[in-house]
Amino acid sequence: MERTINTFSRESFHQICDELAWRDKELATVMRNYGYPPMWTRSNSFESLVHIILEQQVSLASALAALNKLKEKIVEIIPENVLALSDEELRACYFSRQKTVYVKHLAQVLADKKIDLNHLPLLPDEEIRKILNQLKGVGNWTIDVYLMFVLQRTDIFPVGDLAAVNAFKKLKGLPADTTKEQLIAIARSWGPYRTVATMLLWHYYLSLRTKS
Known part of the structure; x- marks a missing residue:
């Protein structure tokens, strides 16, 4: 069976951010306070x-x-x-x-x-x-x-990324000892756009560091 490959682009990025903000009140707060995140990209090299x-x-x-x-x-x-x-x-x-x-x-x-x-x-x-x-x-x-x-794949949550994980816990008011498995389970609600949700988390993390 052929599997669909889902990617996002500069044309769809803000629309996906808007949808995530509509679905998740904490991500909506990030958008309201700090605007759209950068769409971080690199060449395939x-x-x-x-x-x-x-x-x-x-x-x-x-x-x-x-x-x-x-x-x-x-x-x-x-x-x-x-x-x-x-x-x-x-x-x-x-x-x-x-x-x-x-x-x-x-x-x-x-x-x-x-x-x-x-x-x-x-x-x-x-x-x-x-x-x-x-x-x-x-x-x-x-x-x-x-x-x-x-590759701009839409649905990746990097549970090994410390900045994303710390931003996730802070934004959602989760205990410091929340496990990776629990984070993965909560992040499922962002599917099929977990990559863009993570970019919002990084944006939140970096914006807080800039303010402090």
Whole structure:
């Protein structure tokens, strides 16, 4: 049976936000207080995947600093250019030992054409998850961000994302010890637009940080 692939676009993004606000009074409060969230997007490229890997468990500013340092070094972030660097050169670009391994592995896989990024948009979410999960250092959070930012899949809730989870608990007045399973169950009410609901949560989180 062929599965439907649901994506959102700049044309549909605000309409989906409006629908979520109509369905959920707390999300409506976010919209009322802070307006529409940015529609965070990235290109379907090796560079975008490197960027997401760099963002694992560090601040967004630290990840961007490493990405920009790499860009200074090799200009074009493509697999062949990364594979030409030594581990020491990557470490000089603020890459940790682990992330050096992950990014070089990704570069090799793409250079060997074992994964074709251009083919992934044609596949359903779970098939993409199986393919990318085989890569070193690529787990569910990395795949969630790829599906949300790069492929604009509509119904992803990244339960491993600390900012989204903390914003969710604060917005809904949930106890600090609310489990991931409970959050996933509550987030089902946002389907089939959990990605856009999460972008509203991030918008709320970032807006509160800006105010404080």
